[in-house]
Amino acid sequence: MAKPQLRSAVLARAWQRIPGVAVLSSADGGPLTRTVKKIVDPLVIRTAARPRLGRPLLDEDAAAELTGLLLADAPRLQATAEWFTHLKRQRRTLRITAGNVQDVCFPLAYELATGFGTPGPEAQETAAAALRDLHGEGGGAGVDELAGYLADPRVAADLTETLHRRWQAVPIPEGGHGVPQLAAFVDTLTDSAWRSLAQSAAGHALGLALRQPGGVAALERAVREISGLATPDLGLQRGDHTAVPPLSRRDETGTELLERSVERRVRATLKRTPADERPPVAELVDDEIGRVAAGFGLGLPALAGCFALGVVLAPALRPLDGAAPAGVPEFARRLNAQVAREGYVLHARRALAGGTPLTPRPDPDLVRELREFARQFLGRLWIRLHGFDVRGDVPADAADVRDLVTGVVRSTSLDLRTKVRRALVARLPELEAAS
Structure with missing residues (x-):
């Protein structure tokens, strides 16, 4: 043979x-x-x-x-x-x-x-x-126009002042951090629970709480109340509260999700939007500053609620640990199981349990990404929701929300599977030589 x-x-x-x-x-x-x-x-x-x-x-x-x-x-x-x-x-x-x-x-x-x-x-x-x-006509022209607009020192100074003023002016909604509405939807996944969450200020409230001193502790309490889990670093912000995002991309101090610059966010909008449907750059920047000032950087309450849902589900997404522990909401358990049974995750668990390298050339970044699945998931979810926000779209019902979250989990898993597969394929020549 x-x-x-x-x-x-x-x-x-x-x-x-x-x-x-x-x-x-x-x-x-x-x-x-x-x-x-x-x-x-x-x-x-x-x-x-x-x-x-x-x-x-x-x-x-x-x-x-x-x-x-x-x-x-x-x-x-x-x-x-x-x-x-x-x-x-x-x-x-x-x-x-x-x-x-x-x-x-x-x-x-x-x-x-x-x-x-x-x-x-x-x-x-x-x-x-x-x-x-x-x-679209002149595909890169919008990005170039944005760079030129923000390069004007007087424009940049005015926009920065506007950003800080709007950031400070947004009040924390009354009624706590929206935990009851979030918990009800996580537990029931019904249309009525979704309508209650989407029409409330629950998502914005939880996002705005992160801006206060001790904001991380408030989020951790909300997560523990709903899922019973401790909250890992989700990559939302650098300190214990969200800093005002900078106007320009060059002034970013990290990759944290809620502290991305206005420029980076507008660039994403420009790349998504056909030229013939695109408002003037000044209008896009003004819209984005308003969005940045809202809780979780999402203007529509329903979308902020979706992201808050992702935040409270994310700590359960630990596929390298196997099944989620008892007491975790069923939806979160299903999402974690969806990834935990993937072949590449089972391989990674065997490799790590045996103290052996995951790949022929140990890759700490790859192992870190596998351990930080929740962080990867939230990054993709926010980007998807930001696109919805720009277009003014919201999920119609509970099934849409479930499909959205499940799809983002799947997309995150496929991306990591591809990275692991590439690393393993690199080992095939030595495996063939040894056979």
């Missing part, structure tokens, strides 16, 4: 038989990692439909099938390489800076190769039109 072959080696050998794809290739002649990720796997091999061809080790039949599929698509891959060159040139001409050029243009180049074949005399105009469709 033939010995299994490394998939990366099979790809490299087949790729080297395709001429005219140098811009998609690495120095050793094989496909770039991003070429595999953005073109070969999803568009040529279609590993989602052919999972057997996506495995790190391939048997003889799978290796032959993968090679055949790649070589059969050689003409389109050659055209893709030519289209990528045009797209890269037009990005510079249009001053588009959003996204990594390979991440953005590799799949777009393949799409153009599929639709138009080899670039012809009108290739420059076609590439420019495709980029405008993808990014």
Whole structure:
């Protein structure tokens, strides 16, 4: 029986038989990692439909099938390489800076190769039109305009004064920190409990409490009252209370979620919003300052309530510890179990329990991310909710909220699984040599 072959080696050998794809290739002649990720796997091999061809080790039949599929698509891959060159040139001409050029243009180049074949005399105009469709007219212009607007010293001084004034002017809502509404929704997950939470100031109240001296202690009490758990560092702020976020990104002192600059938040909005739907930059900045001043940096009470829900659920998300302890709300237990049963988590638990490295080259950052799943989850949840806030969207009912939170947990898990898988694949050559 033939010995299994490394998939990366099979790809490299087949790729080297395709001429005219140098811009998609690495120095050793094989496909770039991003070429595999953005073109070969999803568009040529279609590993989602052919999972057997996506495995790190391939048997003889799978290796032959993968090679055949790649070589059969050689003409389109050659055209893709030519289209990528045009797209890269037009990005510079249009001053588009959003996204990594390979991440953005590799799949777009393949799409153009599929639709138009080899670039012809009108290739420059076609590439420019495709980029405008993808990014919106003048994709990077909004970010450039924002930078120029904030660079004016008088504008920056006025905006900073406005930010501090609005921050100080927001009162803590009466009625405590909204624990009863949060607890009721966590326990029941009903539409009536969601309406009560969404229409209340509970989310804003908990977020605003974090700004007071001892704010972290208030949050910890709320979490313990609802879930019975201690609160780890969730990455919300640096000290015991939230500091006023800076106006400019260059003045940020850390990566904490609630202390991100106004500029960083507006840049995220610009990247999400098509140019023809985008208000003037000055209006976006003013809107964001108002949003920053609200509890948890989210203007709509329902969205602040969603984030508060995430905060009280997050301490239960400790997949490396296995099942959540007794007494934790059922929804939080299900979310944790969703991740804890993943193969990569089970592998990590075995490795750590045995005192062995998780990967061939111990990666403390990877282990830290696995242990800080709650922090990773909250970061993704806030970004999603900020996008909703900008658009004025809110979950319609309890099912929408459950789907939102469950989806963010899943997304966080998939991202970490990919990182662990990449680290493990790096060990395959030494495993093959030892076999």
